[in-house]
Structures are given as structure tokens and as C-alpha cells.
Amino acid sequence: MDTKDRVADHRGGMWFPASLWTACLLLAACIGGCTQERPDKDNGLVPATPAAVAATPTPYEAVPTYTPTPIIHIDVRLPPSTPTPTPAPQQHRVEAGDTLIDIAARYGVTVEDLQELNEIGDPRGLQIGQELEIPALHVPEEDANPVRARHALRRVAVAVDGLDIAWAMGEVANLDTVPVEQIRVAAHLQAADGTEMVRRTALAVRHITPPGKAAPFMFRLGEVSQTAHGWTLAVASIKPAHIGGYATELSVGNLRFEPQPSGTVLVSGLVTNHELVAVAEPEVVVTALDAQRRVTAVRVMLPDERTLVPGGEVAFEGVLIPLGEPVTDVTAFAQGFKDE
Structure with missing residues (x-):
């Protein structure tokens, strides 16, 4: 074997015929071309024929299910019907520009009632500084409590939000014959022994409540307490409407x-x-x-x-x-x- 027929393998310093080296390379190529890599479950490759799998919806396709917030089953009571005296007539001092129509509208009464109570024959005869008596709002004879007689709490509910905060909601209906305003609702939370734990007040959400209409309210009561015995809701104050x-x-x-x-x-x-x-x-x-x-x-x-x-x-x-x-x-x- 001469020099041109030999090639050196520098790894071990051994000499192989060139023809033998070439044959080895051709054999390796043939073997590699006839061999297909087998899918491996752990290598992340997808098999040529994947098995059918159920489609999983993406998060934005999911429709949330509505779960209603439970109503708290606690006492919601009206105050006892304790008779109170009918309010005394108010006083109004006539100012420049006042008319009987304006004064009647301001206090939620009629012009006729103003004239009769103050013995006014000619409405044009008002004098600046004159003192007028304003009739009290009508109170039905069968109910001596003016607040209970003129208004009624209705559609009341107490519910808890996602932060465990209780809210009072409802309406105050105007049962009188005149419009009213500034309806304030009060809520008292008592413990089992009758001790007042919390007091909350809030205005109903209506500027002017006409007769036969209702003013809604919704306000925060506070965190739910295990020692709470019951809420008492009442109309704390109300005023004749000044339109x-x-x-x-x-x-x-x-x-x-x-x-x-x-x-x-x-x-x-x-x-x-x-x-x-x-x-x-x-x-x-x-x-x-x-x-x-x-x-x-x-x-x-x-x-x-x-x-x-x-x-x-x-x-x-x-x-x-x-x-x-x-x-x-x-x-x-x-x-x-x-x-x-």
C-alpha cells in the first residue's frame, strides 16, 4: 500500500486505506437514510397520527355562572306605633317678592288653607314683615303618628356584597296628599340584649317625592356581625317639599x-x-x-x-x-x- 492509498486517522495515529474509509461513509449514509426517528412522549414531538382529544375552551370563551348574593335573614322591623302629637303650625315672615302661591309651594300646602288659617281675603294685601301661620301637613285621624301615617317603608331587603358588607335597600312611599323632600332613613343594629351596636342614616335618592310615589334608598350598614340580633329601619325625618x-x-x-x-x-x-x-x-x-x-x-x-x-x-x-x-x-x- 503506497502513500496515496493511505489516509491518517489523527485520533489514534493509525492508517486506513482510502477505499475502506469511503465505503464506511457510504454505509453510514445509507443506514441514516433508511432510519426514521421514533416519536418520544417526553421530547415534545407530535406523533404522525395524533389521537383525537376533546377541545378545551380558552378562558375568554368561558361564560361565568351567576350566583346570587344571599339575602341575610335578620329582623328588619319598623318602630312601634307610639302616638306623637300633631306638629304645630309653622311661622313664616313675609319678605319682599313673596306671594301666597310661592309660600304655599314652599311649605307644601294649599293657597286656600293659608288664606283660611290667616284670614286673608285679598292675596294682594300681603305686607312685608307680616307673620303667617303655615298649616300642619294632613294626618289621618286613624293614625296619630305623623311619620307612620304619611309614609311607609316597603320593598326592604338587607344583602351582603362580596366583601361581607351588609347593605340596606328599599323605598319610602309618600302616602300623603302633598309632595315631600329630604327623606332620611335610619337603621339601628341591636345585640341580643338590646344594646345598640350600630346606627346608620342616609337620604333617599329623590329630590321631590310626589304623592303616591316612592323614593328609593340604598346605604351601607357595615360588616356582618355574629352578635347582631336585628336591624330596625325607620323614617328618621322628612320635610314638606319646597319645589x-x-x-x-x-x-x-x-x-x-x-x-x-x-x-x-x-x-x-x-x-x-x-x-x-x-x-x-x-x-x-x-x-x-x-x-x-x-x-x-x-x-x-x-x-x-x-x-x-x-x-x-x-x-x-x-x-x-x-x-x-x-x-x-x-x-x-x-x-x-x-x-x-
């Missing part, structure tokens, strides 16, 4: 609500201004009710337009987050201020 600059001639139409899979409720509608003047800062107060007609949510929704011309209309839309049972109905009213 003044409040806009009362607004209506809500096309009211619709759509419960969402997440448990929220989408509400929409249309506000119309029936006042003779423009209305500033219009707002819609929406109340959600469950199948038992209990209040489960109250929210103020603001239309996009912040001034509504006479005869004008504006759409509104918003989302309610109810507490308690699923919503089966909603009610709504609109309010605002006269832009004079």
Missing part, C-alpha cells in the same frame, strides 16, 4: 333592562323634558327589583347631555350590580334643576 328650582316635569320612556351572564343588568331608556324651561344636570334614578318585589340595587345614571332644552330628549344607559336575587323588573324616574 323651588327642582325640575319635576321629566319623564322616562323606552325603559329596557337586559340581565347579563355576569350577573349585572344593562339598563337603557329615554329622558324627556316637559318643563317650560331648560333642565340642567338631568339624572335618572334606576331601581332593580327581584321576583318578590324587593329592592336589589339603586343607581343614579347620567345622560351624556348635561342640559336638556324644553321638549328635548336624551338617551341614557348604565349597568346595575344587584345584591340578592336575580333582577326581574326595574323602575326609573328622572330629576334635575331648572336652568332659569
